[in-house]
Amino acid sequence: MNTDNIADKIIDLKNQDEQLRDELIRKGKLSDGYDPSMEALHNRNAEILNDIIDVIGYPTIDKVGKAASEAAWLIIQHAIGQPGFMKKCRHLLENAVSENKADPVSLAYLTDRIAVLEGAPQLFGTQFDWDENGALSPNHFDDVTRVNERRKRIGLNTLEEQTALIRQRVASENQTPPADADKRKHDMNQWRKKTGWIK
Incomplete structure (x- = not known):
């Protein structure tokens, strides 16, 4: 090939x-x-x-x-x-x-993506979603100090800096929170069950 x-x-x-x-x-x-x-x-x-x-x-x-x-x-x-x-x-x-x-950064993002889909805490804080206040925030993680230590080890900025950048980007793209956050969460959980991420 x-x-x-x-x-x-x-x-x-x-x-x-x-x-x-x-x-x-x-x-x-x-x-x-x-x-x-x-x-x-x-x-x-x-x-x-x-x-x-x-x-x-x-x-x-x-x-x-x-x-x-x-x-x-x-x-x-x-x-x-x-x-x-x-x-x-x-x-x-x-x-x-x-x-x-x-690149270890690629592995960090993939590891976090899988953790979030499985309902586990992410290690590097790379995955974000809309929170209950309508702001993009990191998905569940274990501890902000540990997250920032892990991020620093692979050359990433702090979680606080990344959160500010992500929110700036979605604002520039005119992205808005879902109209019905509870329905979106329910639908996502049903989808995760259907695809085999959670039971």
Whole structure:
């Protein structure tokens, strides 16, 4: 399999993802729950990337180049309807990080994403959601001091600094809290059960 073609294919998947996200932001639909068109795209992208990974292993920079490696990570982060795939990729990414072939920050984000989906506290505070006051805040984590120590070890800013940046970004994108936060939370929990993240 030609690695140049693989890299182009992975980048194309990421571009489709970002294009749909931009479209949903323009329509004001990003905060209302998991849009069916986005869910379908995420699942399709995960299936295609999984086939690639079965052939070449985790798409590290040395295999597919920096742009495609970063694109692969984004696809994995967004594959929330595929618990088995995400956990498989976390394991592969752990190995790549231990061999200095991948960025520990990527692993931190993926580890936190899986923890949040499973209902466990995140370690690095990378995952955010709308809180009861209508502000984007970090999902549940164990202890802010420990979180900031872990973040510092891998070169991230503090959780407080990141929270300010995230809130600034969503404001610039004109994102707003969901109209019915309780319904969104209920729907998300039902979805997590259906996909196998929680029982």
